[in-house]
Ligand SMILES: [Zn+2]
């Protein structure tokens with residue numbers, strides 16, 4: 649069984665957990681090590697059992713606590729070469745065996761039985777990526793900081809049971825908010841961040857293709873609100889024919905019955921159902937078990 653949730657999400661720091669009984673991974677470690685240790689405890693996980701931290705890109709909201717965690721628990725840090733070069737100083741000293749350099753073009757690799765693959769995302773960093781993690785039965789894909797909805801981005805998310813995608817800003821709040829023009833242009837640009845509307849389009853397509861759990865993350869503090877993001881995405885999904893199912897704390901495993909027919913496979917006869925949650929800025933999201 650795969651366990652998946654965010655621990656922190658937003659411009660003040662990002663960290664997600666994906667694990668099984670045998671392997672435990674963090675995607676990014678963008679808040680202090682102490683905060684991550686605390687939050688892992690709240691979802692019943694031991695930081696000493698984390699095998700690796702997968703780094704998406706070198707921005708501080710994704711790497712802040714990575715070096716300290718790695719040194720404290722002997723955790724491996726995994727990133728591609730250009731990201732390593734951009735973040736090396738901030739990570740600080742680590743043992744050579746903790747420093748794993750992946751090649752974006754080499755496909756996938758394994759961490760304790762979990763298959764991991766990275767893919768390029770459009771964002772203003774050295775070589776930013778998203779990650780797909782699979783236990784061979786189920787698949788989780790994580791990518792925030794995504795400038796725009798490119799066809800290749802959709803291809804990488806497609807077929808995932810659960811996803812973390814970005815709902816960064818409400819377009820009206822961004823346009824009428826406190827940000828100067830150049831910053832608004834950066835955020836709206838192709839290497840900036842994804843709006844609630846674009847996020848809704850992506851979420852709809854994914855749910856119609858069989859994705860059953862969608863976490864909205866990396867919300868802007870100034871240009872978005874959790875209820876605005878949720879409502880915009882929900883409306884778009886429902887207009888596309890997706891039924892939003894309301895779950896309590898844990899999405900039950902049988903919700904992801906293997907071989908279940910997706911709405912697309914059924915020729916759209918059956919409504920696609922998906923759970924939709926907003927990742928809190930501080931503290932963990934609902935824990936998804938698949
Ligand atoms: Zn970020």
Ligand SMILES: [Zn+2]
Nearest residue numbers: 705707771793
């Ligand atoms: Zn970033």
